[in-house]
Amino acid sequence: MKNQSLIDYTLHLADNALIIGHRNSEWCGHGPILEQDIAISNIALDLIGQARNLYQYAAELKGDHATEDSLAYLRDGWDFKNLLITELPNGDWAQTILRQFFFSTYQYFLYQQLQHSKDERLAAIAAKALKEVTYHLRWSSEWVIRLGDGTDESKQRMEKAVEELYAFTGEMFLPTDYEKELATNGISVGPESLKEKWTDKVRSVFEEATLASPFKENNSAWMQSGGKEGKHTEHLGFVLAEMQFLQRAYPGAEW
Amino acid sequence: MNSTIHISEQKEQVEKQVWEILGEVTDPEVPVLTVLDLGIVREVKINGNALHGWSLEIVITPTYTGCPAMDMISMNIRFALLQEGFTNIKITQTLSPVWTTDWMSESGKKKLKVYGIAPPHYSQAVCTPDAFQQEEAIQCPRCDSFNTRLVSQFGSTACKALYQCVDCKEPFDYFKCH
């Protein structure tokens, strides 16, 4: 029997990794200096690797001749379940860094719990990826601090990035129906349980970066949401248009 | 009874031969290391018999999730076994337990150093996400100085970090702990 919630959840995790991985890969050859160009490309590679593992699993669950490639290249925008923050344009280096930091912090605490999932396959994928995410989080934290506590210009750019991105962080902790159902079986992580740790980490890195805390009292800030259920910004369409073009134009092409 | 013992002896011999063949397959990105040095071959399963042929299953695990070398490593393992006359070969990937640099062989570490890559530390000093941590002194593979500095956590491949020797100025890769 197919477990639609497990398929949806696995796709949600995969889509997150693929879309932010693809966004990061747009930096390849355009990084501010060679070492950081290599760093962000390495992170993109890790994330796309995670996506592959997850799509392979989702394809097995789905059956019907689904493959990792058909799931990545032949689904439409409304089928994608990634967080909105992952699909936003890269903006400048500060915005890319801050998005990675917000996302890696979330992924770090998520995988820390998911590695104990009752679903062995998700547990194994999470345990494997956690080591890599640890490096992503360290790297992105260091850049948030370096830019926040850097020059006037770098600080100003970080502040602008916070303004752009903060409203997209709330969605991480809003559980969908598929997450709720799986959480009761010990398969998924209830995302609301990650909020406190995520907030603490962001607060401490922002303090070191001398950036103002983005957290409002009583969590009253208005937040964007919808990505996890297939309601996306217009930006996802552009990502997919570029990423899927080849397989749509030349189905089954290999090289 | 005798024939059972006979088959298990033959199996042992085949297994020994398979491990020897695997010991010749190298990593495409760090060609000085074999797949055994890296510790990515987790299991060799052998079925069948001499009369009807042996079937092999080689279980490998990736170093990094997105390591692009894994497909090529699988292919190289298959070719090496085909060359020695094995035709029934299955190569499967496992993610668990998670690969660690602790599985790298001692001879592998020595070979890395001679090749100009600093081998992973014996104990992983830094494994938390806290910012600006430094790994314990990494030794320059060229002049053996411990006076080195981290240039970037991410080097030419996912498994390496970029360092520079403060004494001899050599930039070098460090096979980072994982």
Ligand SMILES: [Zn+2]
């Ligand atoms: Zn030196």
